[in-house]
Amino acid sequence: MIVSALLTSVGINTALCVMFFALYSILRKQPSNYEVYVPRLLAEGTSKRRSRFNLERLIPSTGWVAKAWRLSEEELLSLSGLDGVVFMRMITFSLKMFTFAGIIGILVLLPVNCWGDQLKSIDVADFVSNSLDVFTISNVNSGSRWLWVHFSAVYIVTGFICIQLFYEYKYISSRRISYFYSSKPQPHHFTILVRSIPTSSSSSISDSVGSFFNELYPSTYLSHVVVRRTSKIRSLLNDAKKLYKTVTQLRSDPTQQKHRRSFSSGLFGRKNSVIEHYEKKLENIEENVRLKQSEASLAGEEARAAFVFFKSRFGAATAVHLQQSVNPTHWITELAPEPSDVYWPFFSESFMRRWISKLVVVFVCILFTILFLIPVVIVQGLTNLSQLEVLFPFLTSILTIKFVSQIVTGYLPSLILQLFLKLVPPAMEFLSSIQGYISHSDIEMSASRKVLWFTIWNVFFATVFSGSILSVLRALLDPKNIPGKLAVAVPAQASFFITYVVTQGWTSVSSELFRVIPFIFSLITRPFTSTDDDFEVPSAPYHKDIPRVLFFGLLGITYFFLAPLILPFLLAYFCLAYIIFRNQFINVYAPKYDTAGKFWPIVHNSMIFSLVLMHIIAVGIFALKKLSLASSLTIPLPLLTLIFNEYCRKRFLPIFVAYSAESLIKKDREDQQNDATMTQFYENLISAYEDPALLPIHYSPDNDSLHTPLISQA
Structure with missing residues (x-):
């Protein structure tokens, strides 16, 4: 790829970013778009619709940028919890890392690469016609002493990143402990989930749980709630919710009511209105829901799982970390999530079924990874004009046009790959949801790991090895040749990944601000909804955004000494992300869990x-460039990095797995000084983990009997 193709891609994406920023600053001021751009403020009541027209609405403004910039970490903590703080610390960490690497890369490494002539000398007179390869380490002459500059840069940047990682891990660990000490009593700190409960013909699941924990933990056991099978009820509730929205829309729009009545009079009779028909149907669904809820209270509808409550945090932690039975596949315990974080469809019947589901998900992930190589091969073909002319000879005349060839090689490949990658986060989230995780947060963390490694293998390694799974496997199965094969393949794809950062990075983070899909969906559904309808405030899609940011971090770290030209574009991406995501945490996203x-x-x-x-x-x-001494001296570096990682794993990771006995007992002793508060907390704790599907519904105004609780769980 030549410089002009890169500049074409940069120009297109810069124009898109400016367009997104300008449109956002206008559209966010329109009252009809509040559900899209300020749903959090609208739900909290801090922002209200203004019907009076104002010319200011049509003028782009940058006030939101200043507001996002001034947001302090404590304000962010109160808005989005510690997860929001961690997300922004990841971005600020990347900014520090690539600012330091950028100073070395642009001021030192880039001139060294340009001075070389291994490939060709740089043409200053016709700068835009230079290949991007002249800016990479591939242009430095083999055996040149200038390669020691790259060697020193690798050591210096590695040391800087490790020091920053240590302080970040230490800081976030301390924030996590402080966050725990400052929190009020939380239900999930006193609760564990028990699964694979043994069944008995002589007693119900609830009786078995009560007798088991009363016997083993007589001083700390408080109570329990058995999980019920409610999948059919949830389906009925979804139908009732949709029908209720239809009735509400008909009541608020007389013209729509008249149209539907005339359209359906042959079906329902002229004497009965459409609203009466839907109201009757809604009442029938409510009665059916009530019947199913009553049936769920029977012993036969108990799942082999229960939430067990304890009188202290230490008691719950003790129970969750001990094997409860001589058979390790029975009475399996784990920490309970927050009540709002529980993923209710998760409860599998047995240990074996959950184990099999995990194997199936692993197999599907591998199959999905292999099939995704098809678009990667297509993208790789687009970066090679000669290959395109062979495959599609009828395009030869078009590809000779300079501007078209620049778009095809500089912009189109990254755009196609970006469109295909849109399918990955929802697919991985779905696969994680069927693995038996007990909470939305566990599903998102699992999906984050899946999306990250999927992106690394399919976008990085498959692209580096030209989209061939056989090439990837051949390289991995021969460990001795891995450094040499990577040394040849990775620098060759520098130009693609530079344009990838511009296309996938700049545009994607700008579209995050503009919220393209929610905005289009709002335009489509606006004629059929009322401004008074309830809407759901979205939560931050960590499973999509965290892997994307980390993948750009991987590209920056691996290419900083190979192709330092990538660093300015990465810094631009992280600067955009810093402002945009802070704005989204203020106006859009509300945490559903922490x-x-x-x-x-x-x-x-x-x-x-x-x-x-x-x-x-x-x-x-360094071995490829015939600088064997530098290659040998680099070998200790990954070993030292892994030793550093092992220290961090021993020092900090346990803090993120569970709270220490010291912390738990300290908090428990503080609670003992306020008996009245804890008595009320224990009473509320019993009802905190009730399945929402078993709560009474309030859609029908005439059916007062539905407003009373259906069952009591103990």
Whole structure:
């Protein structure tokens, strides 16, 4: 790829970013778009619709940028919890890392690469016709002493990143402990989930749980709630919710009511209105829901799972970390999530079924990874004009046009790959949801890991090895040749990944601000909805955004000494992300759960992997460039990095797995000083984990009997 093709891609994406920013600053001021751009403020009542027209609405403004910039970490903590803080710390960490690497890369490494003539000398007179390869380490002459500059840069940047990783891990660990100490009594700190409960013909699941924990934990056991099978009820509730919206729309829109009545009079009779028909249907669904809820209270509808409550945090922690039975597949315990974080469809009947589901998901992920190589091969074909002319000879005349060839090689490949990658996060979230995880947060963390590794293998390695799974496997099955093969393949794809950062990075983060899909969906559904209808405030899609940010981090770390030209574009991406995501946390996203920073180990492990990968490439590139001493001296670097990671794993990771006995007992003793508050808390704790499907519904105004509780659980 030549410089002009890169500039074409940069120009297109810069124009798109400016367009997104301008449209956002206008559309966010329109009252009809509040559900899209300020749903959090609208739900909290801090922003109200203004019907009076104002010319200011049509003029782009940048006031939201200043507001996002001034947001302090404590304000962010109150808005989005510690998970939001961790997400933004990941971005600020990346900014620090690539600012430091950028100074070295642009001011030192880039001139060294340009001075070389291994490939060709740089043409200053016709700068835009230069190949991007002249800016990479591939242009430095083999055996040149200037390669020691790259060797020193690898060591310096590795040391800087490890120091920053240590302080970030330490800081977030301390914030997690402080967050725990400052929190009020939380239901999930006193609750565990028990699964694979043994069945008995002589007693119900509820009786078995009560007798078992009363016997083993007589001083700390408080009560329990058995999980019921409610999948059919949830389906009926979804139908009732849709029908209720239809009735509400008909009541609020007389013209729509008249149209539907005339359209359906032959079906329902002229004497009965459409509203009466739907109201009658809604009442029937409510009666059916009530019947199913009553049936769920029977012993036969009990699932082999229960939430068990304890009188202290230490008591719950003791129970969850001990094997409860001589048979380790029975009475399996784990920490309960927050009540609002529970994923109710998760309860599998047996240990074996959950184990099989995990194997199936692994198989499907591998199959999905292999099938995704098809679009990767297509993208790789687009980067090679000669290959395109062979495959599609009828395009030869079009591809000779300079502007068209620049778009095809510089912009189109990354755009196609970006469109295909849109399918990955929802697919991985679905696969994680059927693995038996007990909470939305566990599903998102699992999906984050799946999306991250999928992106690394399919976008990085498959692209580097030209989309061939056989090439990837052949390289991995021959460990001795991995550094050499990476040293040849990775620099060759530098131009693609530079344009990938511009296309996938700049545009995607700008579209996050503009919220393209929610905005289009709002335009389509606006004629059929009322402004008074309830709407759901979205939560931050961590499973989509965290892997994307970490993958750009991997590209920056691996390419900083190979192709330092990528660093300015990465810094631009992270600057955009810093402002845009802070704005989204203020106006759009409301947390549905808070893991208290459990996403950070994913960030840390990804950075360590990126460093080790960079070291392996460095070993191969110095050997390829006939600087064997530098190659040998680089070998200790990945070993030292892994030792550093092992220290961090021993020092900090346990803090993210569970709270210490010291912390738990300290909080329990504080609670003992306020008996009245804890008595009320224990009373509320019993009802905190009731399945929402078993709560009475209030859609029908005439059916007062539905407003009373259906069953009592103990």
